[in-house]
Amino acid sequence: MRGFFYTALLALTLALHQPLPAQAQTIEVSGVKYEQTLNLGGQPLLLNGAGTRYKAVFQVYTAGLYLSAKASTPEAVLSAAGPKRLHIVMLREVDGNELGRLFTKGIEQNASREEFSKAINGVLRVAEIFSSRKSLTAGEHFSIDFIPGTGSVVLLNGKPQGTPIKEPEFYSALLRIWLGKSPADEQLKDALLGIAKEQRGRT
Numbered sequence: 001m002r003g004f005f006y007t008a009l010l011a012l013t014l015a016l017h018q019p020l021p022a023q024a025q026t027i028e029v030s031g032v033k034y035e036q037t038l039n040l041g042g043q044p045l046l047l048n049g050a051g052t053r054y055k056a057v058f059q060v061y062t063a064g065l066y067l068s069a070k071a072s073t074p075e076a077v078l079s080a081a082g083p084k085r086l087h088i089v090m091l092r093e094v095d096g097n098e099l100g101r102l103f104t105k106g107i108e109q110n111a112s113r114e115e116f117s118k119a120i121n122g123v124l125r126v127a128e129i130f131s132s133r134k135s136l137t138a139g140e141h142f143s144i145d146f147i148p149g150t151g152s153v154v155l156l157n158g159k160p161q162g163t164p165i166k167e168p169e170f171y172s173a174l175l176r177i178w179l180g181k182s183p184a185d186e187q188l189k190d191a192l193l194g195i196a197k198e199q200r201g202r203t
Contacts, residue, residue: 032089034064040083041147043068048077051191052091053184059091063178065192072193074179078172083148086175089141096135100127102184103177110180111173122152122170129154129161146171 026033030052038045048071050064068082077084104127108116116123126144130136133156143155151164152171165171183189 029062029064030059030091032062032091034062034087038066038085040066040085040145041150043083045083045085046070049190049192049194051185051188053188060094061091062089063087063188063192065175065178070194072195074176074189074193077179077193078175081148084146084171084175085143086178087141087143090136090138093135093137096130096133099136100130103127103130103174106177106184107173109182110176115169115173118167118169119173121167122165122174125162125165126154126174129156144171144174 025037026035027047027050028034029050034047034050036047045066045068048065048067050062052062053060064085064087065077066085066087067077067080068084069080071077071080104123107119107123111119136142140157142157145153145155146168147153147164151166151168152174153164154161178184178189178192
């Protein structure tokens with residue numbers, strides 16, 4: 001009986017000293033890995049959600065939204081304090097001019113005339129950045145960061161493109177492309193809000 005007691009005690013002691021399984025540091029979306037956390041402007045950000053943009057049955061790009069705290073509604077995302085990052089990775093080649101037009105159209109469809117006019121400087125800047133490239137190919141990526149006190153910073157393949165866009169209205173208008181009343185992709189909207197897992201394209 002004593003031998004059984006000591007054996008059980010030893011097993012319990014070993015079990016308690018086993019390291020806990022490490023939390024996954026990344027999630028994978030359509031073959032693209034997104035870090036669960038990152039640092040921006042000296043502050044830690046959490047991956048709020050990530051998903052894939054589809055056009056018909058074709059995968060176009062993946063997108064991940066980073067915030068300082070989780071938010072599950074467009075209103076909460078837009079009003080969230082602190083830095084934000086939208087990170088997009090291309091899954092197929094897209095013409096640069098076409099991408100610029102799509103961004104401009106997406107902002108225009110989801111903003112009032114007044115909101116669009118306040119964001120126009122940033123809209124033109126982003127359209128110019130994309131149109132300066134013949135195309136963006138699969139694997140290329142870009143981020144649009146919002147840093148309080150600095151503005152919106154566009155990075156293409158990790159490299160900043162020009163000076164920050166100062167108008168704060170631009171970043172809210174930008175996010176409405178995916179989170180507004182007429183989002184680019186309804187399932188991607190839910191994925192970025194962290195309230196639904198994408199179903200299309202999964203095997």
